Amino acid sequence: MTGGPARLVARPYTGSVTTYLDHAATTPVRPEVAAAYTEELGRLGNPSSLHGAGREARRRLEEAREQLAAAIGAEPAEVVLTSGGTEADNLAVKGAYWGRRATDPALRAVAISAVEHHAVLEAAEWLGEHEGADVTQLRVDSDGTLDLDHLDEVLAPGTVAVVSTMWANNETGVLLPVPEVAARAHAAGVPVHSDAVQAVGKVPVHFARSGLDAMTLTGHKLGAPVGTGALVARRDLTLTPVEHGGGQERGVRSGTLAVAGARALALAVELAVADQEAEADRLRGLRDRLVAGAVSAVDGLRLTGPADAETRLPGHAHLTVADADVDAMLLGLDMAGVAASSGSACQAGVQQASHVLVAMGRDPQEARSALRFSLGRTSTRDDVDAVLAALPSVIENARKAYATRRPRPAATSGSVA
Structure with a gap:
């Protein structure tokens, strides 16, 4: 066995992102x-x-x-x-x-x-x-x-x-x-x-x-x-x-x-400022289509933020998903060619309870079960439809993963009154 630190070999990403909905993390250069x-x-x-x-x-x-x-x-x-x-x-x-x-x-x-x-x-x-x-x-x-x-x-x-x-x-x-x-x-x-x-x-x-x-x-x-x-x-x-x-x-x-x-x-x-008003109207329509379609297709999805859409960014759709494993959701979407996130991309890729959702009163599990879809200049209706097509099966699998990993209650003896 030779000494010295192990070498990390970078491997190119070989997946295929056909639907990029993570513009809040970074967006294509114009x-x-x-x-x-x-x-x-x-x-x-x-x-x-x-x-x-x-x-x-x-x-x-x-x-x-x-x-x-x-x-x-x-x-x-x-x-x-x-x-x-x-x-x-x-x-x-x-x-x-x-x-x-x-x-x-x-x-x-x-x-x-x-x-x-x-x-x-x-x-x-x-x-x-x-x-x-x-x-x-x-x-x-x-x-x-x-x-x-x-x-x-x-x-x-x-x-x-x-x-x-x-x-x-x-x-x-x-x-x-x-x-x-x-x-x-x-x-x-x-x-x-x-x-x-x-x-x-x-x-x-x-x-x-x-x-x-x-x-x-x-x-x-x-x-x-x-x-x-x-x-x-x-x-x-x-x-x-x-x-x-x-x-x-x-x-x-x-x-x-x-x-x-x-x-x-x-x-x-x-x-961006010159295009802001028209682009906001376009993205707001796409966002509302995504949210309405997701909430109607999957039980247990909850839109984050005020009901008034004018008090949220036009391209943001943040959803919490009951009883689902966040890593499984993101991996499932990635395998379906959809790039999304659970929140900020500045935390070194580590999934943890969102301090934002905790501050809003969500319990730690719900604060770890969020999906953020953020639309931008290159987003289209086809992108939204791709998400809606993939989401039900992705969440179903994520819920199975959550049920498997969820701690079981400790066994007790005797009768329960």
């Missing part, structure tokens, strides 16, 4: 975005350099910044380019907390919704563990709607440094009342950040009108490559850098700026 990205990759120049090639790169970068800002109702100077949503969320939560604490040490609390993406949730928890922050998770009701009265209670002591609440939940698609949160927090003198990764390009998003102080967006949910994103932050919001280096991006996000990524992100956002 052809026109890919073309702009590829064109830029053929050019030379660091936008921080002073020579001609550097100045030309800077010009293209700033044009992309202006293009992005115009699409989301922001000023170009408010756009801080990042590598994606996770980096932007960390900069917003940690940076705002540190920035506020520097001026007032009494501001030691962070308030986040209980259904946040892990990028916000774990950033806040890190501040609690390493910086002594008092972290409060704002309650939601059984539909996933934020409890604004609880927010008022949390703000009342006057110790909150920053509030963060997402615009649209990545698992359920439920829209949170961001403008109301911003108004209440500002009345208490507290800045507000929102993770709008799932919202931009899917529902109307206008940074200036929202009342927010900071907002996160990412490219790969909109038709841009992975590794592109931005934190939109008001100039009067003090942010302490999370990482240090050359002092780019207002001195809060160091690192050589990726012109190709900036151009791709700006174009993808512009196109």
